[in-house]
Amino acid sequence: MAYIVISLFVIAFSMLIYKAYKNTKDIQINKIKIDSPNRSTNSSLSILHLSDMHLENISITPAELEIKLKNETPDIIALTGDFLDRKRTIPKLVPYLQVLQKIQPKHGTYAVFGNHDYVLKEQDIAALKNTLEQYDCHVLQNSSDTITVDGQLVNIVGVDDYSTNRSDLSLAFDKVEQGMNIVLTHDPTVVLEMEGYTFDYLLAGHFHGGQICYPKAYHLVKMGKLARNNIIKGLHMHHSSPFYISEGLGQTGFNIRLGSRPEITFHSVVLHESNA
Secondary structure, eight states, X not given: OHHXXXXXXXXXXXXXXXXXXXXXXXXXXXXXXXXXXXXXXXXXXXXXXXXXXXXXXXXXXXXXXXXXXXXXXXXXXXEESOOOSOGGGXXXXXXXHHHHHHHOOTTOEEEEOOTTGGGSOHHHHHHHHHHHHHXXXXXXSSEEEEEEETTEEEEEEEOOOTTTTOOOHHHHTTTOOSSEEEEEOSOGXXXXXXXXXXXXXXXXXXXXXXXXXXXXXXXXXXXXXXXXXXXXXXXXXXXXXXXXXXXXXXXSSSSOOBSOOOEEEEEEEEEEOOOO
């Protein structure tokens, strides 16, 4: 009798793990529109957002990614960290970057690093940064760039990883010009520290939507106040400013997902008059 019970348990557990692995291939395409009460134009900024590729555990190939992004023409591409955590994985990033490079976003590709990227030694994170830059990515480490979209200034602000104590908001916003502020960061928990730093939209990742939820991602409670409040994916507001947390493309630990799915997100952010 015990043998039968054990056998049934093993079969059920194996089926669950197989389903959890299959979930990593179920890429969700989400489209988000951010309007503005201060709308002064019908113009908008389109953003392709990818996060948490975790190339050691990713189920989408470069060829499959290219198919999913076919015919897309975003104004910018935003990559919000956790590309990998091993030096030997850096070459694996190249074909994915080549796919993104082919898109030729009108206003460029921007990247920030996450906590897993900073597992690398100093010379290896430099190699990762160099690889990104070779494929036309602007890497922002507490820095910003300013673009002009239909005559309006838009600041792309890259805030370095909060969870590894690398965020420096004063430095990141130091050269921000009068205009809209789009913030890219890895750990969204930094929004709780942004009193006095205005943003119109913030993009982040980090939590993978829990990756394994039963039914909540209780294992994330040590990852800060947002996680403790189950703010781990999707669109949210903080002091009237919207921010979005991607569920990411890859996985950590094991290449499985339960209660979450990998995500590619397209954002349309309506432009408004620059703040005085």
